[in-house]
Amino acid sequence: MKYKSVFDIIGPVMIGPSSSHTAGAARIGRAARNLFGREPKWADIHLYGSFAKTYKGHGTDVAIVGGILDYDTYDTRISSALETAKQKGIRVKFHEEEAHTDHPNTAKVRIGDDDGDLELVGISIGGGMAEIVELNGFELRLSGNHPAVLLIHNDRYGAIASVTSILAKHEINIGHMEVSRKEEGKRALMVIEVDQNLDDTILKELEQGDHILQVAKIVD
Structure with a gap:
């Protein structure tokens, strides 16, 4: 370790x-x-x-x-x-x-x-x-050592791209990211650990992304 x-x-x-x-x-x-x-x-x-x-x-x-x-x-x-x-x-x-x-x-x-x-x-x-x-019920691996954002989204094309493009626009660096789903084409969970806390304006922008259903954050 x-x-x-x-x-x-x-x-x-x-x-x-x-x-x-x-x-x-x-x-x-x-x-x-x-x-x-x-x-x-x-x-x-x-x-x-x-x-x-x-x-x-x-x-x-x-x-x-x-x-x-x-x-x-x-x-x-x-x-x-x-x-x-x-x-x-x-x-x-x-x-x-x-x-x-x-x-x-x-x-x-x-x-x-x-x-x-x-x-x-x-x-x-x-x-x-x-x-x-x-x-x-979603499997993930979240250390809790860094700020993180969790997004529940429809398992469709474009959901991940809409999130990463918003983070890139705001110069937010991704330290770790993973996606899990229970069933193809249903709901999925996106977990992203970042290098700095996300303010509420960024979270609201993420919520407007294609296929995004819910956004939550963990503060370091």
Whole structure:
């Protein structure tokens, strides 16, 4: 594994006790919050492997809920995230799963409200880092280390070109990009990691692209 800086080895500034079980878990919860775009009314959190066995002692539960509340890894409010969620009227339920997963630190986060819901699967890969590997049934590989834009679009010609041409016009450099689909000719997911955050004017322009159905961003 290659590291981009010494901070990737040391890990992020964070609330303890474990980079994998707290900081990585907080990143998973916050990614779900960013993609959902608002504070949810409920959260169902399914924990697998090591997460399921040690989540209370290692603070995985408060970390994921802290992320859902939009707290960063170093935010001291993480320690009281469960109480804060209860005060806000957010129903939180944890599920200890026995099913085998490819990675021992895996969480499936489902959040929603009266207007919709979102399901995300993330893995904590160590050093406080996390990857998002599934979103609403679409497979993807999103590191969470860079700003990213996710676009749901019709699986037709021209959708990818319309997006990349807009980013090029605004001199936005693409660091990583992938497209996944469940079925040919149906809906597809485009994931693009970029070198800088996209402002709302660019996002609105992307939404006007051919075959684009929904646009969401993750801020670094």
